[in-house]
Amino acid sequence: MAYSDKVVDHYENPRNVGSFDKGAADVGTGMVGAPACGDVMKLQIKVNSETGLIEDARFKTYGCGSAIASSSLVTEWVKGKSLDEAMEIRNSQIAEELALPPVKIHCSILAEDAIKAAVADYRAKSRVEA
């Protein structure tokens, strides 16, 4: 299969790889997918409680090149966004940006789900603390 230049770029030079402390109050963690399906994405966001903006993001992904690229891309996109703005990122935008072929659309859906899961995790945590 031929990959788009952008997928190859993210695969060769993944952005924001790594992990934050999952237990930290300002970190939201989303883990989506399943090994059985061949993709698992972990996306973490670090939120500034005063501004409500996502200051930083990290990811780790087990999956094909398109899955790695999708998650790498969203770590760039969510930075600087509010939680509501991050929730507006759609899989179709990810798929378009990376020129994903139809069989790889599920990778972009997974990346969208990862954002939602990370935001939900952060919100659940801050609610408990508040």
Next chain:
Amino acid sequence: MTPHLPIYMDYGATSPCDPRVVDAMIPWLREHFGNPASRSHAYGWEAEAAVERAREQVAALLQADPREIVWTSGATESNNLAIKGAAEFYRSRGDHIVTVKTEHKAVLDTCRELERRGFRVTYLPVQSNGLLDLDRFRDAISEPGTILASVMAVNNEIGVIQDMTALGRLCRERGVVFHVDAAQATGKMALDLTTLPVDLMSLASHKSYGPKGIGALYVRRKPRVRLEAQMHGGGHERGMRSGTLPTHQIVGMGEAFRIAREEMGSELERIRSLQQRLLAGLKGIEEVYINGDLLQRVPHNVNASFNFVEGESLIMGVKGIAVSSGSACTSASLEPSYVLRALGRSDELAHSSLRMTIGRFTTAEEIDTALALLQDRVAKLRELSPLWEMHKDGIDLSTIQWAAH
């Protein structure tokens, strides 16, 4: 080989034509273009003689009688002709067919088609080493109405060799026709049909350094096996397979099989040492599992699962070597390899496999380059892998409830 091309380690998909094969074929495309079925002039006679010489060369590799060789377009057609042909011919005796879950799709899909036509098919599981359990096989073929069993000699994904002698004997005792798909076996192991109790054997050319588009089916004469033809027309190949014979392809397959017979001994030794070199290098990487029995196996195949690394991303990262993934993620399907699943491999391991198949033109330097590439890329992808991180944190992945998508 052109230097910009990746190192070829996908001999299981196809092998390059041996240069001697190409040389042997060319004249039959140029001046000697006659139709081997033309009986009225020298063009036809010489083509027919070439076809018969090739038939002898193919038969010689298997210690068979040349009259037992039927030309086809390849192993897929041979499998179709053998299975459908025997099933239809012996239908009055019964309707039950036995095969194995790890067979090639050319066998499995043919059996599915026969189910559609009213036959009953048993798809036997394999053990975790990829080999058939003889007792289960005996039970399956003992079912009343069993007419045919089909088991491959060498598995295309994991390279394991089934015990054809034992399986064939069990079939003989019960009067069950025994078909063997030997597409991945010729030139890789000794095949002697004077002693092997095999009735039908599918052969490919392009896996053994011959051209694509030609194959053969061995059809035993003693005891005689009968088939219903699947291709009708001019009555070529004693009515079993009509269609003008492609002389150049046939000559190519004959030459490839001649070389295989004469050079297999020394070649196997060399390939075995390359396989050992590859296996030794893989041992240096953590969490690598070799799929399929290590001893009952052709040395050409190394199928390894790199735990916590997804196969397609690994292939993408090792562009310098041409390998294939056991995982079918490259197609529209998200299913991991059905062969690895049949071995009982976990989802992660089934999704993390790489098939490396080596052959006549593989060198030790190529193995070393491939190993260096793999070590580097596996380490990088594990850096990226949340599963690897969890594994390193001591989390047992099998205890986690994943939300399947």
